[in-house]
Amino acid sequence: MSLLAPMQLLSSFFESHKSFLSKKYPGINLSRLENELNYFLGTNFNYSISQTESFLECLSRGLPLEQINHSAYFYRSQFYINENVLIPRSETEILVEKSIDYINTHFRDAVSVCDVGTGTGAIILSVISEIETRNIKACASDISEKALEVARINYFRSRLERRENFELSFSLSDRLESIEENFDVILSNPPYIKEDTDRSKVHGQVHEYEPHLALYLKDVEYDSWFDELFSQVDNSLNRGGLFLMEGHEDHLQYLREAFIKSVKQINYNNIELIEDYTGRTRFLWATKKKS
Numbered sequence: 593m594s595l596l597a598p599m600q601l602l603s604s605f606f607e608s609h610k611s612f613l614s615k616k617y618p619g620i621n622l623s624r625l626e627n628e629l630n631y632f633l634g635t636n637f638n639y640s641i642s643q644t645e646s647f648l649e650c651l652s653r654g655l656p657l658e659q660i661n662h663s664a665y666f667y668r669s670q671f672y673i674n675e676n677v678l679i680p681r682s683e684t685e686i687l688v689e690k691s692i693d694y695i696n697t698h699f700r701d702a703v704s705v706c707d708v709g710t711g712t713g714a715i716i717l718s719v720i721s722e723i724e725t726r727n728i729k730a731c732a733s734d735i736s737e738k739a740l741e742v743a744r745i746n747y748f749r750s751r752l753e754r755r756e757n758f759e760l761s762f763s764l765s766d767r768l769e770s771i772e773e774n775f776d777v778i779l780s781n782p783p784y785i786k787e788d789t790d791r792s793k794v795h796g797q798v799h800e801y802e803p804h805l806a807l808y809l810k811d812v813e814y815d816s817w818f819d820e821l822f823s824q825v826d827n828s829l830n831r832g833g834l835f836l837m838e839g840h841e842d843h844l845q846y847l848r849e850a851f852i853k854s855v856k857q858i859n860y861n862n863i864e865l866i867e868d869y870t871g872r873t874r875f876l877w878a879t880k881k882k883s
């Protein structure tokens with residue numbers, strides 16, 4: 593069977609749902625949808641009409657394209673995703689780049705890295721794929737067992753297990769609470785949206801389809817949640833180590849102050865905020881003195 597019929601179905605759906613699609617999928621065009629449909633159909637041409645209909649049904653519900661195809665691109669790889677994990681975002685790639693630079697500069701021989709709230713595993717797997725350190729010990733942690741299942745799938749797909757002198761463990765933990773080891777680098781893209789205060793700025797599709805555990809913290813618990821995270825980081829970060837966290841541009845200024853209060857500031861040589869490429873404050877960076 594040719595692909596003509598599915599593509600015709602798609603283009604007539606596109607014409608009749610233009611305004612709905614542009615609301616649900618900002619910036620979408622027909623050619624992008626054709627690529628997504630091709631991916632969705634794969635090589636299963638026998639079922640292409642019924643499969644096209646199920647693709648269109650997902651679109652008419654406004655499901656994110658990454659969830660329809662169980663696939664998202666991040667940094668230099670493709671990741672499996674499902675409804676239990678956040679779809680990795682391009683701004684998080686800055687956190688990956690900065691940590692790779694830091695590790696390659698300061699930890700040539702051995703490094704231990706922890707990713708708190710790993711979700712798909714996109715951060716830790718991307719960092720490990722790129723660093724040149726000879727001995728690597730890594731930990732991917734999350735409070736959600738279902739998210740850890742996704743991270744494990746991505747780990748096995750990455751073929752990183754073939755790398756020599758490399759170890760990755762998965763840990764079910766509330767922040768760093770259940771993790772006994774210390775680390776040279778602690779990375780995190782935690783949930784950082786205040787459930788009430790920030791809700792109006794969250795895109796409807798994100799709120800409807802992405803896991804709330806990955807997105808939101810209750811307003812009343814927000815400050816204490818981060819105080820606890822920061823004091824755990826202070827206890828678990830080795831001398832000479834880096835803590836790098838993504839956060840909400842409206843709250844990071846406050847969180848930098850909170851970090852300073854939660855840790856023994858004298859042990860740190862740098863606690864600063866970093867912007868993304870559009871000039872928005874998006875990351876908290878803290879390095880511990882060597883001695």
Ligand SMILES: C[S@@+](CC[C@H](N)C(=O)[O-])C[C@H]1O[C@@H](n2cnc3c(N)ncnc32)[C@H](O)[C@@H]1O
Nearest residue numbers: 680709710711734735736766767781782783806
């Ligand atoms: C914003 S998502 C980040 C996912 C992934 N690291 C990324 O950057 O795409 C936050 C993640 O933190 C996890 N999480 C939420 N509360 C947590 C907690 N108290 N301790 C550990 N992980 C938590 C969520 O399950 C989710 O996977």
